[in-house]
Amino acid sequence: MSHIPVLLNEVLEIFDPKSGENYIDATLGEGGHTREIIKRIAPNGRVLGIDWDGESLEHFKKDIEFEGKDRVITVRGNYADLKKYGEEAGFRDVKGILFDLGWSSIQLGAVKGLSFNESDEELDMRFEGDGESARDIVNSYKEEDIANIIYEYGGERYSRRIAKAIVEARRKKKIETAGDLVEILTQVLPRRYEGGRIHPATRTFQALRIYVNHELENIEKGLRAAVEVLGEGGKIVVVSFHSLEDRLIKNLFREEANKKTITILTKKPIRATREEIIHNPRARSAKLRAAQLL
Numbered sequence: 001m002s003h004i005p006v007l008l009n010e011v012l013e014i015f016d017p018k019s020g021e022n023y024i025d026a027t028l029g030e031g032g033h034t035r036e037i038i039k040r041i042a043p044n045g046r047v048l049g050i051d052w053d054g055e056s057l058e059h060f061k062k063d064i065e066f067e068g069k070d071r072v073i074t075v076r077g078n079y080a081d082l083k084k085y086g087e088e089a090g091f092r093d094v095k096g097i098l099f100d101l102g103w104s105s106i107q108l109g110a111v112k113g114l115s116f117n118e119s120d121e122e123l124d125m126r127f128e129g130d131g132e133s134a135r136d137i138v139n140s141y142k143e144e145d146i147a148n149i150i151y152e153y154g155g156e157r158y159s160r161r162i163a164k165a166i167v168e169a170r171r172k173k174k175i176e177t178a179g180d181l182v183e184i185l186t187q188v189l190p191r192r193y194e195g196g197r198i199h200p201a202t203r204t205f206q207a208l209r210i211y212v213n214h215e216l217e218n219i220e221k222g223l224r225a226a227v228e229v230l231g232e233g234g235k236i237v238v239v240s241f242h243s244l245e246d247r248l249i250k251n252l253f254r255e256e257a258n259k260k261t262i263t264i265l266t267k268k269p270i271r272a273t274r275e276e277i278i279h280n281p282r283a284r285s286a287k288l289r290a291a292q293l294l
């Protein structure tokens with residue numbers, strides 16, 4: 001697997017890492033950004049690399065080699081708790097914290113029920129084994145709550161219709177698999193859903209995934225923690241891939257800026273250049289926002 005880091009030059013330009021500085025990579029992944037930061041903070045600057053996904057972290061530790069890797073301290077955990085991890089690792093005067101949000105396609109493939117093309121898979125969707133699964137939600141939540149989740153996190157305008165169909169279907173038979181849900185959706189949505197541009201299940205599956213994994217809540221907690229952990233003049237850089245995330249980041253930065261804790265460095269989000277998008281299509285939807293601690 002080879003993951004090309006998104007907006008790498010832009011991230012480096014904003015951080016402008018210097019010898020001896022300490023950084024936190026809240027979403028280590030394959031360390032694409034971290035390895036470039038590590039070079040610039042040599043010989044003794046360190047990076048604390050956090051990732052929620054144990055397999056990803058093992059892959060980083062075992063298979064990825066670069067000079068200065070021994071100065072990357074890895075932690076398996078949720079970036080919502082980054083303050084705790086920073087303290088435990090003795091990271092003070094942190095110069096920059098990076099969030100490169102989202103999941104790799106390999107990670108998405110490893111979680112059950114995320115893909116509406118894998119119809120036999122259990123409708124689970126949890127990246128971590130605890131908490132409620134998507135199956136628990138569609139089989140037990142009130143119709144109105146299901147509709148709200150699908151509307152809020154999926155931007156699905158047929159949310160009420162879908163929620164009603166889910167509740168009717170589960171009276172007859174428990175919804176167990178991704179395929180069970182896809183069947184309900186295809187029956188209730190217009191045949192030419194969105195002019196055929198996207199699968200009728202896209203928005204509902206996205207909404208359930210975001211809800212089940214508390215994705216927006218984690219981003220919010222992570223960003224608030226980042227503001228507390230940074231040293232004076234330290235910077236937060238966030239790369240996001242869909243509009244719900246970007247809106248949350250924009251609003252949270254504004255709120256903190258009004259409190260005079262940070263200043264916003266990107267009036268508008270930075271987008272990838274055409275050249276980057278040609279080499280890495282994933283960069284097409286990436287938006288970068290940055291802020292600096294006052």
Ligand SMILES: C[S@@+](CC[C@H](N)C(=O)[O-])C[C@H]1O[C@@H](n2cnc3c(N)ncnc32)[C@H](O)[C@@H]1O
Pocket residue numbers: 003004005006026027028029030031032033034050051052053056077078079080100101102103104107218
């Ligand atoms: C897009 S990848 C990061 C890629 C990395 N910047 C690179 O260039 O190799 C995002 C990573 O964030 C991790 N992740 C997602 N949500 C997380 C969370 N709440 N806490 C910690 N890590 C998370 C995923 O497991 C994934 O490895």
